[in-house]
Amino acid sequence: MQYKSVGCPTDSPLLFLRLQENVMSKLRVRFAPSPTGYLHIGGARTALFNFLLARKEQGTFVLRIEDTDVARSTQESVDAILQAMDWLGMACDEGPVYQSDRFDLYRAKIQQLVTEGKAYRCYCTAEELEQKRELALTQGRKPKYDGTCRQRQATIENQPYVVRFKAPQEGATTFNDRIKGDITFQNEELDDLILQRTDSTPTYNFVVVVDDAEMKINLVLRGDDHINNTPRQIMLYEALGYPVPEFAHVPMILGADKSRLSKRHGATSVMAYRDMGYLPEALVNYLVRLGWSHGDQEIFSMEELINLFSLENVGKSASVFNPEKLLWLNSHYIKTGHPARLAVLLCEHLKQEGIEVSPGPELEAIVVALQDRSKTLVEMAQQAQCFFGTEVQFDETAAAKFLTRDIGEIFETLFAALEACHDWKEEVLDEVFKGVLQATGLKFGKLAQPARVALTGSTNGPSICVIMEILGREKTLARLQGAVARLCD
């Protein structure tokens, strides 16, 4: 008799079981920003760790917008966050899911807890609580809720209230953090947190649990400023009858003075780095190395990261944001980047600087000439500026030093030689240039530097023949002539 099992995709029931188990344990992680501003460097790293892990484990990366604070959440912020994640190359598999669309779900869950006697109405006013908190703090006590309404039996009609969770007061809550190890809190340290505000909207600690559970998130990977929330959330998982996920808390990013990274320390917005001429791969590479390592390796492509990233190699302690190292990585990626791609990006920055690109030289050639000299695209755009326009912006000290009358005759010789050259390529120009050196008996530098100033206005830049090639025959000759006209003593 032929073996046919129902709904079994393979001939082996055992293998099927294993497959199913595999599907069940598939990693599901999420990034859950609140849309009250741009995507922060710290948030980006958290998102990156989640993204990397999901890709590596072939799991699912969910994006959830935590907008329960209706007053402070904006669509612009959502767009900004989405744009930044896209720029960094982190696509989510599910979402964005908006919590503001799920208020009915939260309300039902709160009702469930109230019905089961696991939550209660609290009529204390915000002002009263504030006073009690301050008093406790000045008396050196822990400023936790005193439980005034916890034992109240009757409900008071027509009086505003919040819903509080009736938290277990005895025992301890322990969880095994994937990064930090075992962490234990005494339950007496925790108070009855608010689940629902006076305006009937749910609060963060509650919705985060409901959503993570409902979305079947099995690893909560987030900043370690959430460690203190974790025991309360575990209690909520248990009260709601949900399985408790695993947790992994990544250490914070600090500023140079070891305080929490903020605007005081420089740009903290991901997109600000794009505007400052940074490449996304540089930021990704920098961010991932902040807290994670793979031996002595410094340079990682996204593909490598997906293969190599693991929680085991994430450090436990906070790290300081070091703009210099990010800059070095950026210069690395500019040096090794594809000129065609960089040209497109450079073009945007040139436009930003108000430079007319259309009648100018090949951008790719400029990129190649400047790749080794630019740490950012903004820098590159500034250095590229001298190839555009008709007027040369002279650095006065350079002009005074190199554009002197005694060079006039030599420039005439150079001009004549260049004018006779019709194959306008670097190698050919190099021959022409050397010919002039021979004719005049000058050393390379004695001619190259004045010529560089004449053509670009500055003493710095790429090889003189590369400059001439990029500039083109007409512009080179015109600028040389222009320089002769302004020679001084």
Add this chain to the structure above:
RNA sequence: GUCCCUAUCGUCUAGCCCGGCCUAGGACACCGCCCUUUCACGGCGGCGACGGGGGUUCGAAUCCCCCUGGGGACGCCA
């Protein structure tokens, strides 16, 4: 104040879990030399750390305890 986390060069880190291979490795930054038509790039070299005190051990950066430093949380923010 209470609770939680944490501790290797100025910074990011390797090594720690499974003590000896560590005279503590790499990277950024800084300094010097070389290369060089300039500026860069690059190459070579230098500076530079196991927070302190107790244990355990023949032996501790590595294991244990205390202290100290740093960070976080203590919201009707997330």
